[in-house]
Amino acid sequence: MAKVLIVDDEAHIAQLIEQTLEDLEDEGVELLVARNGEEALVLIEREKPELVYLDIMMPKMNGFEVCRTVKREWQLEGITIVMLTAKGQEVDRKKGEEVGADRYMTKPFDPDALYQNALEVLGLE
Amino acid sequence: MADLQRLQRRFERERRARKSAEKIAEDKTRQLFETNRELSGLTADLERRRATLRETLSYLTTIIDNMADCLLVTDTEQRVKLVNRALLQVYGLEQEDVLGRKVDEVFPVAIQQLLAEGSAGSGRENVQFEIELPGQRVGMAMVDPIAAADEGDGQPLGFVTLIRDFTTAKEIDRMKTDFISNVSHELRTPLTSILGFTKIIKRKLLKNIFPTLSAELPPKLNKAVRQVEGNLDIIIAEGERLTKLINDVLDVAKMEAGKVEWHMAPLEVDELVTRVLAATAGLFAASPQVELVREVEPNLPRLIGDVDRLMQVLINLISNAVKFTDVGSVRVRVRREGEQAIFSVTDTGMGIAEEGLQSVFDKFKQVGDTLTDKPKGTGLGLPISKQIVEHHGGHIWVESRLGEGATFSFSLPLEASSEPASAVPPRIDTEHLMQHLSGRGPSEGIGRSVLVVDDEPHIREYLRQELEPAGYTVYEAANGLEAVSRAKELRPQLIILDVMMPTMNGFDAAAVLKNDPQTLNIPIMIHSIVEDRVRGCRIGIDRYLTKPSETDVLLSEVASLTSQGGARKHILVVERDRQTTRILTQSLEASGDAVVEVSTGADCVNRALALKPDMIVIDANVAGHQEIVQQIRAEEAMRNVALILLAEREPSAQPGEADGE
Numbered sequence: 001m002a003k004v005l006i007v008d009d010e011a012h013i014a015q016l017i018e019q020t021l022e023d024l025e026d027e028g029v030e031l032l033v034a035r036n037g038e039e040a041l042v043l044i045e046r047e048k049p050e051l052v053y054l055d056i057m058m059p060k061m062n063g064f065e066v067c068r069t070v071k072r073e074w075q076l077e078g079i080t081i082v083m084l085t086a087k088g089q090e091v092d093r094k095k096g097e098e099v100g101a102d103r104y105m106t107k108p109f110d111p112d113a114l115y116q117n118a119l120e121v122l123g124l125e
Numbered sequence: 126m127a128d129l130q131r132l133q134r135r136f137e138r139e140r141r142a143r144k145s146a147e148k149i150a151e152d153k154t155r156q157l158f159e160t161n162r163e164l165s166g167l168t169a170d171l172e173r174r175r176a177t178l179r180e181t182l183s184y185l186t187t188i189i190d191n192m193a194d195c196l197l198v199t200d201t202e203q204r205v206k207l208v209n210r211a212l213l214q215v216y217g218l219e220q221e222d223v224l225g226r227k228v229d230e231v232f233p234v235a236i237q238q239l240l241a242e243g244s245a246g247s248g249r250e251n252v253q254f255e256i257e258l259p260g261q262r263v264g265m266a267m268v269d270p271i272a273a274a275d276e277g278d279g280q281p282l283g284f285v286t287l288i289r290d291f292t293t294a295k296e297i298d299r300m301k302t303d304f305i306s307n308v309s310h311e312l313r314t315p316l317t318s319i320l321g322f323t324k325i326i327k328r329k330l331l332k333n334i335f336p337t338l339s340a341e342l343p344p345k346l347n348k349a350v351r352q353v354e355g356n357l358d359i360i361i362a363e364g365e366r367l368t369k370l371i372n373d374v375l376d377v378a379k380m381e382a383g384k385v386e387w388h389m390a391p392l393e394v395d396e397l398v399t400r401v402l403a404a405t406a407g408l409f410a411a412s413p414q415v416e417l418v419r420e421v422e423p424n425l426p427r428l429i430g431d432v433d434r435l436m437q438v439l440i441n442l443i444s445n446a447v448k449f450t451d452v453g454s455v456r457v458r459v460r461r462e463g464e465q466a467i468f469s470v471t472d473t474g475m476g477i478a479e480e481g482l483q484s485v486f487d488k489f490k491q492v493g494d495t496l497t498d499k500p501k502g503t504g505l506g507l508p509i510s511k512q513i514v515e516h517h518g519g520h521i522w523v524e525s526r527l528g529e530g531a532t533f534s535f536s537l538p539l540e541a542s543s544e545p546a547s548a549v550p551p552r553i554d555t556e557h558l559m560q561h562l563s564g565r566g567p568s569e570g571i572g573r574s575v576l577v578v579d580d581e582p583h584i585r586e587y588l589r590q591e592l593e594p595a596g597y598t599v600y601e602a603a604n605g606l607e608a609v610s611r612a613k614e615l616r617p618q619l620i621i622l623d624v625m626m627p628t629m630n631g632f633d634a635a636a637v638l639k640n641d642p643q644t645l646n647i648p649i650m651i652h653s654i655v656e657d658r659v660r661g662c663r664i665g666i667d668r669y670l671t672k673p674s675e676t677d678v679l680l681s682e683v684a685s686l687t688s689q690g691g692a693r694k695h696i697l698v699v700e701r702d703r704q705t706t707r708i709l710t711q712s713l714e715a716s717g718d719a720v721v722e723v724s725t726g727a728d729c730v731n732r733a734l735a736l737k738p739d740m741i742v743i744d745a746n747v748a749g750h751q752e753i754v755q756q757i758r759a760e761e762a763m764r765n766v767a768l769i770l771l772a773e774r775e776p777s778a779q780p781g782e783a784d785g786e
Contacts (some may be wrong), residue, residue, distance in 0.1 A: 010314060016321040057310055086313035108317035108368055111324045 003049035007040040009058040020111040037061025056085040071100025195288040203228045243268020265291040301382040320364040327357040373505035394425045401439040418456040427540045441506040442470040450474030469534035477525040574598040578608040579623040605629025697738040
């Protein structure tokens with residue numbers, strides 16, 4: 001059972017992504033939501049999702065730290081991390097590379113593009 | 126009576142003498158007066174000059190002491206010669222504490238480091254360093270050498286250091302960065318929800334809800350359905366427009382704040398235009414009555430620039446052109462003018478009135494009456510394009526007349542020297558030598574095969590492209606090991622061998638080949654990159670193999686080596702390293718030529734004269750090889766000897782290769 005984790009402290013955005021991906025549930029994918037960095041790490045460790053949508057700007061622990069922990073410290077494999085940002089700064093891209101982010105999406109993103117991206121990563125058609 | 130006369134005469138004489146003495150006295154007195162007056166004049170002058178000097182000194186001191194920046198003047202031994210009040214204040218010191226003392230005795234170590242860095246880089250101007258200042262502050266410092274007014278020995282007399290408190294400026298800079306990123310986030314987040322949810326609503330309505338409605342709907346409901354769908358499209362379109370506006374505004378803000386990261390790299394103009402036209406294909410597809418015309422001058426040298434940003438400029442100009450043209454064409458043209466490339470986009474649209482031309486690159490200005498002409502777009506595209514072009518050192522301008530279309534053009538400087546990285550050797554007439562050394566016929570290559578060995582695929586490709594048209598069959602190998610096995614398998618007439626290769630380098634491969642009975646008779650040509658320092662040798666060198674080689678030269682070399690006819694050739698090898706010498710010797714001897722080896726440079730010129738070889742092979746590692754070449758060339762008898770230079774790539778090009786080659 002493939003799992004996708006959505007991490008965003010803004011309720012609307014988390015909901016938006018969930019709705020965008022809900023058709024995946026028909027393909028047997030489980031959608032999980034975390035509202036902050038700490039919750040995200042707990043869920044990642046327990047559930048080992050194949051795909052994680054990770055917002056960057058979050059209080060207390062931001063997306064970069066989560067990504068660094070998962071990719072560099074824990075060195076978990078088989079998890080694709082897509083960083084989401086509204087900042088649109090190139091320096092973020094570099095930072096993303098440093099912490100091991102796999103992909104990068106700037107808000108506002110196109111829901112269809114997000115969906116296609118998820119299908120691709122999960123290997124579903 | 127006679128006495129009286131004598132007395133009178135004497136009296137007269139004495140009178141005259143006295144007069145004369147008086148006159149002398151008078152003269153002397155007058156001279157004295159003159160001198161005195163001069164002296165007074167000089168003294169007064171001196172006083173005046175002293176006063177001026179004092180004034181000037183006091184003036185300069187006032188300036189120096191009132192300078193906001195800290196001033197430190199040091200001599201070549203890092204002793205403090207001059208300071209100003211600002212410096213003393215910042216460091217909490219008194220003048221008498223520091224004058225004449227060494228910098229490291231009285232100032233924090235940061236200053237000494239600054240001087241060390243600054244004096245090391247002297248020669249370069251206006252280099253700034255960041256330095257910590259006491260009290261948690263930050264400064265920007267400049268260190269400049271004091272040069273002697275006359276020639277001197279080029280050494281500075283000391284250094285002048287200026288330090289400016291940069292703390293506030295740095296803070297403001299950081300605030301700008303934060304502001305831009307915060308605004309960006311604040312604007313984009315709600316927009317993400319608006320656009321995102323609207324698209325989902327549309328999808329759900331069209332996929333899940335509308336289909337459930339019966340095929341035949343009462344007119345009112347029908348209308349409602351169509352409206353709902355239409356309204357959603359409007360929201361989405363406007364949301365996307367808002368997104369573009371935010372992006373543009375942030376772009377402008379970033380550029381003004383100097384916060385844009387530029388990724389400058391060499392790029393090909395042709396490729397740039399192709400990518401841009403691919404990106405704007407949709408615009409042309411949507412406006413079938415507007416034709417695209419592409420005119421890019423061939424063989425344009427490369428540019429240095431940020432490819433994404435330059436694409437942004439061209440795309441902006443082209444989309445404007447399409448936007449303002451109903452029927453006609455948009456011509457994209459690139460031509461070279463001197464050291465610049467001129468890009469222009471010409472449309473046959475409505476054109477721009479003269480009043481509008483001035484402000485076309487202003488922010489938020491859109492042509493037309495603000496009351497009647499609604500803006501189509503953000504009005505920021507051109508100002509952003511202007512910033513980008515100007516950052517690259519170019520200019521952007523427009524030519525237009527109302528009703529007659531418009532041409533937007535921009536210039537970009539071309540890459541300074543667009544010659545290939547390694548210089549191409551000059552063409553030198555070696556025909557005499559060629560005839561002497563080879564039995565070359567017009568179709569020299571027919572029936573002959575060459576094995577090209579180089580780890581770089583494009584070099585192998587290059588050699589293939591040069592040799593095949595002359596009729597040679599070209600085989601390839603990518604390293605020494607492969608070379609050996611293919612050589613055994615194919616038995617080519619010649620092996621062209623690169624020296625620096627992974628796994629097994631050229632010299633080792635040559636050794637192996639020469640020791641194997643199956644391959645020891647195959648001539649080997651060593652092929653390498655000529656370093657810059659070797660350029661000086663060029664005057665004396667007839668042929669040498671460089672990357673990329675010069676075709677004729679290469680072919681001649683190859684022809685001469687694959688021909689088996691002719692008397693034994695005498696070749697003089699000038700090489701320092703014994704092993705290299707041995708390998709070269711073996712390779713050359715295998716083709717039936719005699720070899721004499723020489724190690725040192727001094728010796729070789731004499732031996733050359735004695736031996737009169739047909740060919741001299743010099744390794745660039747030999748010290749003074751340039752002089753050797755020149756000496757040999759200067760000899761009349763040596764004029765027609767072929768000089769071959771054996772040189773390597775720079776060590777940094779091949780990490781891991783440490784053969785002492």
